[in-house]
Amino acid sequence: MSQSEMTKKTILPAGFDERDTHLTFDGHDLVALGQEHGTPLFVFSERQLRHNASSFLAGARAGHQRARVFYASKACSNRRVLEIFHEDGLDIEVNSGGELYKAQRAGYAPRQIVFNGVAKSASEIDHAIALDIQAINVDAVYELRRIGERARAAGRKARVSLRLVPGIAGGATPGIQTGSATSKFGMTQDEFAEALAWLKKAGDAVDVVGIHLHIGSQVDDTEAYLRSVSFAAEQAKRVQQQLGAALSHVNLGGGYPIDYSHQPAGSNEFGQYGAMRKAEAMVSDVAATARKLIGTEVELLFEPGRAMVGNAALLLTTIESCRQRGGHPWIYLDAGYNLMIDAAAVRWYYHMVNAGRAQASEMADFRVVGPLCDSADCFFDVEGEYLFKKVLSRLPDLTPAQQEELRSDIIRLPATRRLPAATIPGDIVALLDVGAYTLEEMFQYCGRQRAAAVMLTLEGNVVPMLARDENADLVSQER
Ligand SMILES: Cc1ncc(COP(=O)(O)O)c(C=O)c1O
Incomplete structure (x- = not known):
């Protein structure tokens, strides 16, 4: 199968095309982009960002x-991403004083901001109270008391939303499931009862304007969301009965998925990295259920991150070296987990295509690794492969079917990537769907410069979003 055929079969995102032997994105030749701006290079699409924002908002409404x-x-x-979303009618969720600063710089008004976080500092709390933002999402009883005390001391009222544990664990991997009582987030029912008792007794400087929950990330399960709506409906009633005040909003969090797998429909090969439905269709069902169960008196808030930006960017990376080992060709990219920590931390799947060999007909299976100095810097599941071998050696009687089941439970990523057999050093590979949880998580390990990012604008221009580090940046904070 030619890469071109494979590309069609594996459902490349909107915006991709082929020109001669090269892939294009929003009309731009990806090989030329990599050569002109250098790699590794994040390439964002303004078209896709605006599409994601408007379709999610329309779905919810x-x-x-x-x-x-x-x-x-x-x-x-x-900044460019925040400004685009601001123009397109989105509000913003922040998780630190730093993100609050960035939100304000991009033009968001205080009542367009909610503030999450499990360990907000006193100064972050003071700032949020002073700004009178839409809501501080309170994560714990201790924090609620702290907010109350600081608001009273400042002679103000703090607008808060209570983050509750719904007991629903959505999300592709354990590290991004946030809705159960074993996670570190929110208040359990006992803690909630304690919070309500404290509010009745001493909550004079606190306005409870909402409740909040968030079940996880890459949640490809509409049913899980619908259960969380029922939970929210019950809890909203409970707050109103106990505190006698009507809520102004119910915040159902984010977590909506995108299709990282690019496998043909029905393929379950990388199940947790796929998305059976589009985020906008899911949120529409969730919002409609909320209308029935909670009503239209309150505003309904959503906090999507991944579904807004994930598929709006790709990463161009150059192959710097190669070798043959263990029966496979290996290729060495100039991009490692210092640019996408989730590739190592939770073994996230990013689909790869060779940007300069769109018409190749012969394919081969490559072991793909990054440039850093540890074995974890790879695009397969090195830990899982090791663990599977170890467990298997202790269970010699498993049938082949049982072995296979165990393998797919333990090993999270494919061992190899299918790329044109002619792929060689100097080729530019594009990693897809890298818009979420990457740019701000880059670091300079191994003396690596953080990558540059550009945006392809609606007018067809390529504008800078983030400058590539220079060597001076590697030492600029050293004293
Ligand atoms: C409270 C809260 N809301 C929203 C999000 C965004 O999640 P996602 O990017 O999966 O939509 C997160 C992610 O960690 C979160 O913790």
Whole structure:
């Protein structure tokens, strides 16, 4: 199968095309982009960002007229991204004083901001109270008391939303499941009861304007969301009964998925990295259910991050070396987990295509690794492969079917990537769907410069978003 055929079969994102032997994205030749701007290079699409924002907002509003979308800026808080979403009618979720600063710089008004976080500092709390933002999402009883005390001392009222544990663990991997009582987030029912008792007794400087929950990330399960709506409906009633005050909003969090797998429909090969439905269709169902169960008196808030930016960027990386080992060709990219920590931390799958060999007909299976000095810097599951071998050696009687089941439970990523057999050093490979949880998580390990980012604008221009580090940046904070 030619890469061109494979490309069609594996459903490359909107915006991709082929020109001669090269792949293009929003009309730009990817090989030429890599050569002109250098690699590794993040390439964002303004078209896709605006499409994601408007379709998610429209989906949410189709289900509930008073829906608002607070973009979870942790996913990517680059100024250009925040400004585009602001122009397109999104509000913003922040997770630190730093993100609050960036949100304000990009033009978001205080009532367009909600503030999450499990360990907010006193100064972050003071700042949020002084600004009178839409809500501080309170994560714990201790924090609630702290906010109350600081608001009273400042002679103000703090607008808060109570983050609750719904007992629903959505999300592709354990590290990004946030809705159960074993995670570090939110208040359990006992803690919630304690919070309500404290509010009745001493909550004079606190305005409870909402409740909040967030079940995880890359949640490809509409049912899980619908269960969380029922939970939210019950809890909203409980707050109103106990505190006698109507809530102004219910915040159902984010977590909506994108299709990282690019496998043909029905393929379950990298199940947790796929998305059976589009985020906008899922949120529409969730919002419609919320309208039925919670009503239209309150505003309905959503906090999507990944679904807003994930598929709006790709990463161009050059192959710097190669070898033959263990029956496979290996290729060495100039991009490692210092640019996408999730590739190592939670073994995230990023689909790869050779940007300069679109018409190749012969394919081969490559072991793909990054440039850093440890074995974890690879695009297969080195830890899982090791663990599987070890467990298997202790269970010699497993049938082949049982072995296979164990293998797919333990090993999270494919061992190899299918690329044109002619792929060699100097080729430019594009990693897809790298817009979320990458730019702000880059670091300079091994003396590596953090990558540059550009945006392809609607007018067809290539504008800078982030400058590549220079060697001086590697030492600029040293004293
Ligand atoms: C409270 C909260 N809201 C929203 C998000 C965004 O999640 P996602 O990017 O999966 O939509 C997160 C992610 O960690 C979160 O913790």
